[in-house]
Each structure stands twice: as structure tokens, then as C-alpha cells.
Amino acid sequence: EMALSKVKEIVSSHPVVVFSKTYCSYCKKVKQLLSQLGASYKVIELDEESDGSEMQSALAQWTGQSTVPNVFIGGKHIGGCDAVMEKHQQGKLLPLLTEAGAI
Amino acid sequence: EMALSKVKEIVSSHPVVVFSKTYCSYCKKVKQLLSQLGASYKVIELDEESDGSEMQSALAQWTGQSTVPNVFIGGKHIGGCDAVMEKHQQGKLLPLLTEAGAI
Ligand SMILES: N[C@@H](CCC(=O)N[C@@H](CS)C(=O)NCC(=O)O)C(=O)O
Ligand SMILES: N[C@@H](CCC(=O)N[C@@H](CS)C(=O)NCC(=O)O)C(=O)O
Numbered sequence: 178e179m180a181l182s183k184v185k186e187i188v189s190s191h192p193v194v195v196f197s198k199t200y201c202s203y204c205k206k207v208k209q210l211l212s213q214l215g216a217s218y219k220v221i222e223l224d225e226e227s228d229g230s231e232m233q234s235a236l237a238q239w240t241g242q243s244t245v246p247n248v249f250i251g252g253k254h255i256g257g258c259d260a261v262m263e264k265h266q267q268g269k270l271l272p273l274l275t276e277a278g279a280i
Numbered sequence: 281e282m283a284l285s286k287v288k289e290i291v292s293s294h295p296v297v298v299f300s301k302t303y304c305s306y307c308k309k310v311k312q313l314l315s316q317l318g319a320s321y322k323v324i325e326l327d328e329e330s331d332g333s334e335m336q337s338a339l340a341q342w343t344g345q346s347t348v349p350n351v352f353i354g355g356k357h358i359g360g361c362d363a364v365m366e367k368h369q370q371g372k373l374l375p376l377l378t379e380a381g382a383i
């Protein structure tokens with residue numbers, strides 16, 4: 178539906194996208210890490226979008242993940258906070274970001 | 281007002297109280313740590329209480345902390361997730377919990 182095509186369009190048009198909520202510390206952690214690494218990234222604050230809950234459902238439908246943060250790099254679904262932190266600990270995050278043209 | 285006396289009454293009548301929100305990973309982290317340490321604790325899920333936002337404002341007024349999780353041990357304000365984790369890393373959490381009769 179509308180929300181699904183909208184989220185797909187956002188993901189395909191930005192190297193890095195973080196679907197987030199403004200009050201969430203887990204989302205803040207991911208955004209802070211990306212900033213520290215010098216990456217440019219698109220943030221969609223679902224609690225501030227008029228169709229935020231529709232977008233969250235569309236993301237759940239598309240990725241199987243109903244929670245925030247929901248992170249995409251180079252059009253690829255990465256996952257949530259834990260997934261991003263794990264990639265970073267494995268030294269895999271920086272290469273992904275560079276490949277995607279975010280750094 | 282009503283909410284302020286209510287939160288003070290909850291804090292004074294339980295060794296450990298966690299003011300929380302059901303969907304919050306930071307709150308989940310604190311609850312999981314306390315469980316792992318074998319502590320009994322009272323959880324108030326502010327998003328499930330009819331006067332949850334009033335209680336959150338009352339807590340902010342009383343403790344200066346407007347966020348969740350908001351943790352009290354032995355009637356003493358401890359703080360949020362970071363504060364609890366720091367106490368634990370310093371080896372100070374277990375003694376506090378024991379002293380309060382939560383373990
Ligand atoms: N382990 C997940 C936790 C994700 C999670 O539980 N997120 C919470 C917020 S911290 C959530 O989306 N709750 C439901 C909601 O806000 O709609 C991660 O690493 O991202
Ligand atoms: N550094 C704080 C972070 C607390 C925080 O920002 N909590 C968020 C949820 S993760 C919050 O309460 N946001 C406003 C709200 O939910 O009303 C801690 O360690 O607890």
C-alpha cells in the first residue's frame with residue numbers, strides 16, 4: 178500500500194536510513210555511532226511522521242522487524258541496535274558504510 | 281498532587297521499584313539485570329497505567345529525572361539505565377539490593 182512503497186522509496190534513495198523514534202535511547206545509540214564514524218544518514222522519526230505507525234507496519238511486513246531502530250545500508254536491511262553494534266564489533270560496519278557511499 | 285503521593289507511596293512500600301514502559305529496551309535491560317541478580321522488584325509500566333503520564337511528571341518533579349527507566353532501591357533514587365549499569369560495574373548494586381532486602 179502507500180506506506181510500503183514510501184518506505185521502499187526512502188530506502189532505495191539514501192545510502193543509509195535509520196527508522197527511529199525521537200524518545201528512544203536505542204535509536205539514539207545507533208545515530209550516535211553513525212555520526213561518530215562520520216557517516217551521512219537519513220533519519221525518519223516515526224513518532225513525528227503523520228503516517229508513522231503505517232510505516233512501522235509496512236517495515237514489519239517487508240523486513241519481519243516490527244521494532245525501532247530499523248537500519249538499512251546500501252538498500253540492504255541490517256536490523257536493529259544490537260545488529261548494528263555486532264557488525265561494528267566485527268569490523269564489518271565501516272566497510273558497509275564506505276561501500277554504500279555514506280562515508 | 282495525587283500522582284506525587286502515589287509514586288512516593290509506591291517507592292516507600294517496595295525495596296526496589298522500576299518505573300518503566302513496556303516497549304522500552306533500556307527498561308528491559310534494567311529489569312533483566314535485576315532478575316539475573318535474583319532480586320525481587322516492583323515494576324510500574326507507565327504506558328499501561330491510566331495516570332502514567334501524571335506519574336512520569338510527578339517523578340520528574342520529585343527526582344529531576346523525566347525519563348524511563350526510573351529506579352529506586354531502599355527508597356533511594358538511583359537513576360536510569362546508565363546509572364544502574366554503572367553501579368553494577370562498580371560492584372555497588374548487589375550490596376544496595378541486599379541492604380534493601382530485595383535479595
Ligand atoms: N533488540 C532490538 C530491540 C528493539 C526494540 O525492542 N525496540 C523497541 C524500542 S527500544 C520497540 O521498537 N518497541 C516497540 C515500538 O516502539 O513500537 C534491537 O537491537 O534493536
Ligand atoms: N541515559 C538515560 C536515558 C533515558 C532515556 O532517554 N529514556 C527514554 C526512553 S529510552 C525516555 O524516557 N524518553 C522519554 C519518554 O519515553 O517519555 C538512562 O540511562 O536511563
Ligand code: FES
Nearest residue numbers: 201202203304306
Ligand atoms: S524506547 Fe527506551 S530504548 Fe527504545
